[in-house]
Amino acid sequence: MSTNSFLVFTGIAPHPPIMVPEVGREAIVEVQKSVAAMEEFAHRVIESGAETVVVISPHAPLEENEFVAYAGPTLTGDFARFRAPQTSFTVQVDDELLTRIIHDSEKERFRISLLAESVLDHGTAVPLYFLNKHGWRGRVVAFGYSFLSNEDHLRFGTQIKQAIDAIGRRVAVIASGDLSHRLRPDAPAGYNTNAHLFDEEIVSAIDSNDLLKIELVDGSLRKLAGECGYRSMLVAIGAIKELNPKCELISYEAPFGVGYMVAQLLADNEVPNELPILARRAVETLVHTGRSLETPEHPFGILAERAPCFVSLKTLDGELRGCIGTIEPTKETLAEEIIANAMSAATQDPRFYPVNAAELSNLRYSVDVLLPAEPTTIEQLDPTIYGVIVEDESGRMRGLLLPDIPGIEDAQQQVEIASRKAGIPSGAPVRLSRFEVKRFRE
Numbered sequence: 001m002s003t004n005s006f007l008v009f010t011g012i013a014p015h016p017p018i019m020v021p022e023v024g025r026e027a028i029v030e031v032q033k034s035v036a037a038m039e040e041f042a043h044r045v046i047e048s049g050a051e052t053v054v055v056i057s058p059h060a061p062l063e064e065n066e067f068v069a070y071a072g073p074t075l076t077g078d079f080a081r082f083r084a085p086q087t088s089f090t091v092q093v094d095d096e097l098l099t100r101i102i103h104d105s106e107k108e109r110f111r112i113s114l115l116a117e118s119v120l121d122h123g124t125a126v127p128l129y130f131l132n133k134h135g136w137r138g139r140v141v142a143f144g145y146s147f148l149s150n151e152d153h154l155r156f157g158t159q160i161k162q163a164i165d166a167i168g169r170r171v172a173v174i175a176s177g178d179l180s181h182r183l184r185p186d187a188p189a190g191y192n193t194n195a196h197l198f199d200e201e202i203v204s205a206i207d208s209n210d211l212l213k214i215e216l217v218d219g220s221l222r223k224l225a226g227e228c229g230y231r232s233m234l235v236a237i238g239a240i241k242e243l244n245p246k247c248e249l250i251s252y253e254a255p256f257g258v259g260y261m262v263a264q265l266l267a268d269n270e271v272p273n274e275l276p277i278l279a280r281r282a283v284e285t286l287v288h289t290g291r292s293l294e295t296p297e298h299p300f301g302i303l304a305e306r307a308p309c310f311v312s313l314k315t316l317d318g319e320l321r322g323c324i325g326t327i328e329p330t331k332e333t334l335a336e337e338i339i340a341n342a343m344s345a346a347t348q349d350p351r352f353y354p355v356n357a358a359e360l361s362n363l364r365y366s367v368d369v370l371l372p373a374e375p376t377t378i379e380q381l382d383p384t385i386y387g388v389i390v391e392d393e394s395g396r397m398r399g400l401l402l403p404d405i406p407g408i409e410d411a412q413q414q415v416e417i418a419s420r421k422a423g424i425p426s427g428a429p430v431r432l433s434r435f436e437v438k439r440f441r442e
Contacts, residue, residue, distance in 0.1 A: 008236045008266040009041055010175040010229065013059060013123035018256075020129055022084035030255040037251035037262035042130040044264065050172040051441075052094040052139045053131065054160060056235045057123030058177045058228040060144025066111035067156060068144040069098060075118055075140065077125035077132070089132040094139035096404055097171070099384050100163040101141065108159055110152070112143075123176040123228075145231040150215065153231050157238020164239075168366075168439035175236035177229020179259030187257025189226035198225035199252070199259040202233075206263045209247045211237050227259075240266045274303065275440040276365040278335060279311045279342035283365075286343050287357050299335040302369070302438075307334045310368045310402060310437075311341040313355065321363060322349040327370070327389065327400055338367055366441040368402055373435040381411035386434040390418040393429050397422045403437060 012034055018024040019035050028035065045053065060068055072093025079087045102112050120128070124142045131138075145153060164171045179199045181189035198221050205213035214233055222230055243266060250262040278296075285293040296303065310325025322345035331337045342365070346355040355363070373389055381388060387403045388411075399422025401414055408414050415432065424430060 008173045008175070008240055009045075009127075009262070009264050010177070010233050010236060011038065011041060011127050011262045012260045013057060013126055013176040013178060013229070016082045017079065017122045017126045017129075020079060020082075020084065020087065020126065022087040023079050023082045031253070031260065033251050033253045034255075034260045034262065038127070038130045039134070040250055041127070041262055041264075042134040042136065045131060045172045046134060046136050048170065048172060050136075050138060050170045052097055052141065052169050053128070053172045053174055054097070054141045054143070054164075055124045055127060055174045055176055056143045056145055056232040057121055058145060058232055059121040059123035060142070061115060061117070061121075062144050062146065063113060064147045066113050066148075067105075067146050068113050068115050069102075070118075070120065070124075070140075070142045071114040071116065072098075072118075075120050075142065077120050077128050079122075079125070079129075082122070087129075089129065091128060091132075091140045094141050094169070096384065097139075097163060097167050097169060098141045100167055101160055103382075103385055104163045104166070105156065105159045108155060110156055110159065115144075127174050127176055143235075145235060150231075150234055153234035154215070154238035154241065157235040158241060160235070161239040161242075166436060166438060168441060170441075173236055173239055175229065175232035175265075177227070177232040179227050179229060179261055180225035180254075181228070181258050182224070182226045183254045183259060184257035191257070192224045192226070194221070195225045197221060198227060199254070199261075203249060203252050203261065206247045206249045206261075206265075209245055211240075211245050211247070211265065229261075236265060275334075275338060275367040275369075276442040278303070278338050279365040279367055280363075280442070282339040282342040283313070283346040283355060283363075284360055286346065287355060287360060292343065293339050295333070295336050295339060299333050303333060303335040303338075305334050306332060307337065308370045309334060309337050309341060310370070311338060311345045312366045312368070313342075313345050313363050314366070316362050316364060321359070322346055322352050322355065324349055325368070325370075325400075327373075327398070334369065364442045366439065368437040368439050371436045371438070373433040376432050376434040378411050378415060378432065381414060381432070381434055383408045383411055383414040386436060388414050388418050389433040389435065390415055390422055390424065391431045391433075392422070392424050393431065395431075397424050399424065 180195040182192040182195040185191045282293040308326040312323040313321040324344035399418040401418040
């Protein structure tokens, strides 16, 4: 299953961050090409509808054998240390996605340490500055890379992609960093006559849509270039290894003897939100005409699969307006399952009156596709990651609770609520199963 929307960029993290006008001041004229490229980058992320951005930065506090992540919940981009004390912004951490990445990465024996710092490094702050400037107000997951192997960085990128798929969020991944720092005698890391070869290799790989060239760049060439963005790029490349890259060089220039590149490595790779759109069409058709939406003649991809799902309706303020689903598939395709459950959520949820036409413009839809359940114990439950199915000993009474529901703080509470939904008396023996979901939201 593919994520709702997925873009991957590699961009600039200059030190000092000259491209931020309040920092660069008169020197901004030297980097106009890069500023324009970062403006374009911001527009593309916003137009994609990305709700979250994942940033990999070379300038976070780095650890030798583990990746680091800013814990949040609120982070600040602050350029006071670069003579711009009035230039700052705040962002919220996407706790759900960060938790999922940590969980999936642990399966691959990666360690992720959480940073207590609330002020972002400039490698993370620069791309977020441009997004914030243009009105993007989503959530953030911010990492620093490590000194592990190249292969480990690629595999870590794969774990990020798997977590994004599981959550179903629209996401943009940003690999922050510069290319060579040794392109002319007054460069900040000194001068090397062959440093330009590293930048040329990277730019050529982007131009030819051949990311394997980046993976195979000689380590000695990287060292003489004094680069800082290579391992960020490896994480981003790892995230798209199973997809078809669609590379585009947005800009490259080398002011101050440093290689600045902005490139897009992958655009949306399929219809961005087909599942909740289908749920919306089903409800609006029912409310306006009283008839069921016709099932697509030739569903494709995930919609052609047979799977159970839950459809949730919420108001624009985030209040639940209906939620109905199936624990086992009842239809031949997921498309049919979504249509049936969407209509039921709008009209048959006993907690609410049926949806009327005046409400339709105030509703947003999400679809949770259930993965196969497995027997579990309460000690093995994590309500942020797993949903739970609770059954009495006879198997006749059964209740389900989806994962990551606001207000559910621990496994005991999750099981108690699911038991009440099933009508199972408090304290009665129960059987537990856990499951994961693929979540797709508008």
